[in-house]
Amino acid sequence: MEYIKNKGSLIVGITDFEPMDYKNESGEWIGFDADMAKQVAKDLGVEVQFVEIDWDNKILELQNKSIDVVWNGMTLTDEVTSSMACTNAYCNNAQVVVLPSDKADAYKDVDSMKDLAFAVEAGSAGEDAAKENGFNYTALTSQADTLMEVSAGTSDASIIDLLMAGAMIGEGTDYPTLTHTLELTTEKYGVGCRKDSDLASYINDEFKKLYEDGTMQKIAEQYGVQDAVVAQ
Known part of the structure; x- marks a missing residue:
């Protein structure tokens, strides 16, 4: 100190x-x-x-x-x-899957998500969760970048912190057409x-x-x- x-x-x-x-x-x-x-x-x-x-x-x-x-x-x-x-x-936090709202109902568990292309932040707990669940993913610089990818349709889904999801996606946010679904880990x-x-x-x-x-x-x-x- x-x-x-x-x-x-x-x-x-x-x-x-x-x-x-x-x-x-x-x-x-x-x-x-x-x-x-x-x-x-x-x-x-x-x-x-x-x-x-x-x-x-x-x-x-x-x-x-x-x-x-x-x-x-x-x-x-x-x-x-x-x-x-x-x-x-x-x-307290959790890692959650983010998807376009109109597609969320089709993906309720890990097995249903195996063919999705994920975007995650490099070196993050989200990347760890993607590895642990055997997801196909691209590692990006920040969690915010992963949301842009999903919003643009470049990636099918992302894995981000629940606290970030609560602040940045859904009605009244910059990403009103995105929602979070499955909770993969708690931390x-x-x-x-x-x-x-x-x-x-x-x-x-x-x-x-x-x-x-x-x-x-x-x-x-x-x-x-x-x-x-x-x-x-």
Whole structure:
């Protein structure tokens, strides 16, 4: 943590992932994760800086000190927890299949989806789910890109985070003709720090404090993820 304090900034590795990290009309990064990172940086007495990363390179970016934390709805997989010092879980999530609404009724289980062409984010829990279920898939740079593929008809389906699906597809969103169907896996989110860092322990303490004083829930409610928050 002294490293962070001495340089005066907390560099947060993210992707465009509504409702966790995304830009508002003014170009400012907002979202549940972004706002929580801002609060933690403020309490630490440093500036926060958001850097978009290639999700597939998140571990390398962290080890190279290009970023200080990965704070972007990151699933606590075995690969992640063995490569990073991770915080306690702070959100529940699931990986869900996204399809055009007019085709959803035809695909109710994994077997019925075997011939579909999926789009997934490279290095994500969605890609892991595609592999585990034997799906044919193309790996793209971001979850948002996978939705564009399905909307354009370039891919038949995608696998994304349930929290993202709730914010970005369906009536009143940018993708009103898409819906999510089958839940493939359940999981939890955590923040990743370098192995030799005591930052994860500090963030855990912050999570506990911000949960107990209601700040975490208040921020979660702004982005519609209050039901997913894990008690600290």
